Amino acid sequence: MDQLYNVTDAFTMVHPVTLTKGVNAKVWDDKDRCYVDFVGGIGVLNFGHCHPRIVSAIITQAQSLIHYAYNAAAHTPYQAFMPRLCELIPIQGELAGMLTNCGAEATENAIKIARMKTGRTGVIAFDGGFHGRTLAAVNLNGKVAPYKRGLGPLAGGVYHIPFPSPDSDISDQQAIDALERLFAVETDVDNIGAFIM
Template structure:
C-alpha cells in the first residue's frame, strides 16, 4: 500500500493526461504477481485482462524478471542499428523457426503492434511494387495513421482524425452470428475487386486470425483458405496480424497454426516479451529483404531488455506447456459459461480457441445487441474484485484474457465471480424490464 487513494490519483490523472488516453477501470496498480493485482489502497483483484493479452506468462514471472535483471547489469541500449547484439539475432532465429510457413524466413524487431503492422505494409509494398491493402470490418490494427486506417471500426479510433490513409479498402469479416457468412464475405471481396480495385494494384490482404477488439471472432478455416487462394491467384501477400493472438493464447503458439494455410508476413507484439515493449514482423526471406537497408527499424526496436524478456517467454511457453494449459483453461471457462445459458438468456454466443474466449450478449429472445448488459457485467465483476474487458463493434462482448499461468485456485475463484455476476446482472435487467412493463 502507498497511502494514496485511487480517487486522488484519478483526479490528478484528469488534470495531467490527455482525455484521448482512456482508462477502463479506476484501479491504480501498486503491485502484481501472476494473475493478481493489488491497488494502491491494498485491494486485491484477479486480472482477466492481462494488460490486453500482454502478460500471457503472468505478472512478474520469476524467469522473465531474472532474464531482464541479468541483461540490465550488462547494457540497456545501444540501438541495434548502431551497435548490434547477439540476443537480438538469436531471438530472430527462434521466431523464424516458430512462425508458421515453409521456407526460409527473416525477422525485424520494432516496439509496438501498430508499428509492426505499419512495417508489414511497407514490406508488402516494397516486395510487390503495389500500394493497395485490403483489411476487414471489425479488425483492429493500431492507432497510428496507417493502423487506424486499416482498423475497421470508427469510434473511438477514427473519429475526429480527418482523412485516412489512401489505398485502404475494407471487406466484411465473416460473422455468422451477425448474418455474415463466409460466402457473403467472399462475395463482397470479389465485388470490391471487380468494381473498386484492380487486383493487380493490391499489395496485401491483412487480417487477424481471431479478431481482437472487434469481438473475438475466429476466421473460419474455409475463409482463410479462400484468402490464401485469392492472394496466390493475383500475386497478393497474406498478412496475419497475430499481435493479440500470438504466443499460446489460442492453444497454439500462433493462431495461424489452426489453419491449413500460412501467411506470407506475420506481425506480433503484446505477449512476445511478457510486458516489455517489443514487436516483430516475420516473413519469407525474399519479402523481408525487399526494403533497402535503413528502410526498416527504429531507435528502440529490439531493445535488449525486451529481447531478453522474450527469450524467457518462449522458454516458459515450452517448459510450462502453456499451449496445452490454454486449451484446458479455455475448455473449463466455456463449459462453465455454457452451464449458465438457460439461466442467463442474454447469452447469445460463447466462443474462442484456446484461452482467447468471449461471451456475447443480446437482448433476451432477440438478435439485438445488449451492450448495457455487457457493461453491467464488467462493472459488477470489478466490484467483486475481477477485472474484465468489453469489446466488439457493438460493445456487447466480454472477453477473457487471464494469464495462461493462472493458478487453479485463483481461476476457480474467478469462475465463481463470473457466475455470480452474470446471474445478478440478469436478475437486475429482468427487474428493470418488468418495472418498465408495469
Template sequence: MTNSTLWAERQAATPRGVGVMHPVFAKRALNAEIWDIEDNRYIDFAAGIAVTNTGHNHPRVKAAVAAQLDNFSHVCFQVTPYESYVRLAEKLNKLAPGPTPKKTIFLSTGAEAVENAVKIARAATGRPAVIAFAGGFHGRTMMGMALTGKVAPYKLGFGPFPGEVFHAPFPAPYIGIEEADSLKALHQLFKADVDPARVAAIIIEPVQGEGGFYAASPAFMQALRAICDEHGILMIVDEIQTGFARTGRMFATEYADIEPDLMTIAKAMAGGFPISGVIGKAEIMDAPAPGGLGGTYGGSPLGCAAGLAVLDVIAEEGLCERAVEIGDRIVRRCEAIRQSDTGIGDIRTLGAMTAIEMVEDGDATRPDPGRTARIVAQARQRGLLLLSCGVRGNVIRFLTPLTIGFDTLDEGLDALEAAIKASS
C-alpha cells in the same frame, strides 16, 4: 493516496483521449493478481490486453531482464547490434508457420509492426493498395487507423487517412455474416473499387480482438490464401493479440495449415516489456533497401531478453496445452450460467481467447451493450477485472494469464457469475 484522488489528478494531468477501462490504479501484480494503491486485490482476466500470457512478473522473465540490465539497457541495434536480437529472430523464424525460410525484424509496438508489414509488402510488390476487414483492429497510427475497421472511438476526428485502403466484411455467422458473404464482397471489391493487380496485401486477424473475438475458420483462411496466390497479393496475418500460446497454438494461423507471407507480432512476446516484430518469408523481408526499416528502440535489449525467456516458459510450462484447458473451463462455466440467463447469446473460444456476447432475450440481432458495461463494473466491485469489446459493444472477453492457478480461475469465474446475476 486513494483511487478516487489519483483519478481526479489523472484527469487533470492526462488527456481524455486515453480511455481507461477501470478507475483503479495498480500498485503491484503477481501472476494473475493485481493489487491497487488501496491494497485491494483483483483477479486479472485482462492480462494487460493479452500481454502477460506468462503472468505478471514471471521469475524467468524478471531474471532475464535483470541480467540484461547488468550489461546495458540500450545501444540501438542499428548502431551496435547485439546477440539477443539475432537469437530471438532465429527462434521465431523456426516457430513461424510454413516451410519457407524466414527473417524477422523487431520494433516496439504492434502498430509499428503493422506499419512496417505494409511497407515491406509495398516494397516487395511495387503495389500501393491494402485490403483489411471490418471490425479488425490494427493500431492507432495513421495507417493503423486506416486499416482498422471500426470508426468509434479509433477514427473519430483523425482523418483523412492514407489512401487505397479497402475493407471487406469479416465472417461472423452469429451476427449474420457468412464466409460466402465475405468472399463475395472481396471479389466485389476487385470489380468495383480496386484492381487486384494494384493490391499489395490483405491483412487479417485470425481471431478479431477488438472486433469481438470472432474467429476466421481454417476454410476461410485457406480461401483467402488462394485468392492472394491467384492475384500475386501478399497475405499479412496479424497475430498481435492471438500469438504466443493464447489460442492453444504458438500462433493461431497454425489451425488453418497455411503459410502467411508476413506476420505481425507483439503483446505477449515479452511478458510485459515493449517489443514487436514482423516475421516474413526471407525474400519478401529483404525487399526494402538498407536503412528502409528500423527504429531507435526497435528490438530493445530488454525486450529481446524477455522474449527469449517467454519462449522458454511457453515450452517448459506447456502453455499452449494449458490455454486449451483454461478456455474449456471458462466455456463450461459460462454455458452453465446461460442455462438460467438468456442474455448470454453466444459463447466462443479458441484456446484461452474466450468471449461471451450479451444480447436481449437470446436474440442475436439485439445487442445489449448496457448490460455488458454493468457486468464489467459489477465484476470489478467483486474483485475481477474484465474487458469488453466488439463492434456492437456487447462482448466480454476473457484474457487470463495462461499461468493462472485453477483455484484463482474458479474464484474469478465465481465473481463473474455473481456479476452477471447482479447486472440483470
C-alpha cells in the same frame, strides 16, 4: 475517478482503477483490491505478471545492455533470438523478421515491407479489427469510434470487408461476396499488396 493531470485525453480509460502491482494473473489497485487480469497488457503478458524466470532474464539483460536499436548497431541478443523465433513460425522457406516496440509499429512496418516487396500499395483489412493507434495503423482499424473520429482524411489504399464470424452473423460466403464486390467496384486485385487480420 479523479481527473488525471498531464495524461492526454486522446484515449479513453477502459477500467476506472489505478493498478499498483501484479503477480501471475492477478493485479491489485491502489485501494489493495484484487482483480483477475483479463487484459494481460493487451495480450502481451502470456506468462502473467512478475514470473520469476522472466524477472531474472530482465535483470540479467539489464546488467549487460538495456537497449540498443538494431538498425544503429548489431547486438547479440537480437542475433540469437531472431533465428529461434523464425524456427517457431510454421512456414516453409526462408524467413526474416524484425522486432518492434509495439503492435502499431509492427503493423506499420508490415505495411511498408508488403508495399516494398510487392510493389502494390493496397491493403485489405476487416471490419471490427484493431491494428494500433498510429496514423497508418488507425486507418486499418475496422471501426470509426473511438479510433478515427475527428482525425480527418486518412491515407488511401486501405479497403475494409466484413470478417466471417458467427459472432457478427457474417458467413464465409458473405465475406467472399464482399471481396468480389471490392475487386469489381473499388480497386483492382493487382493493387493489393497485403491482407491484415
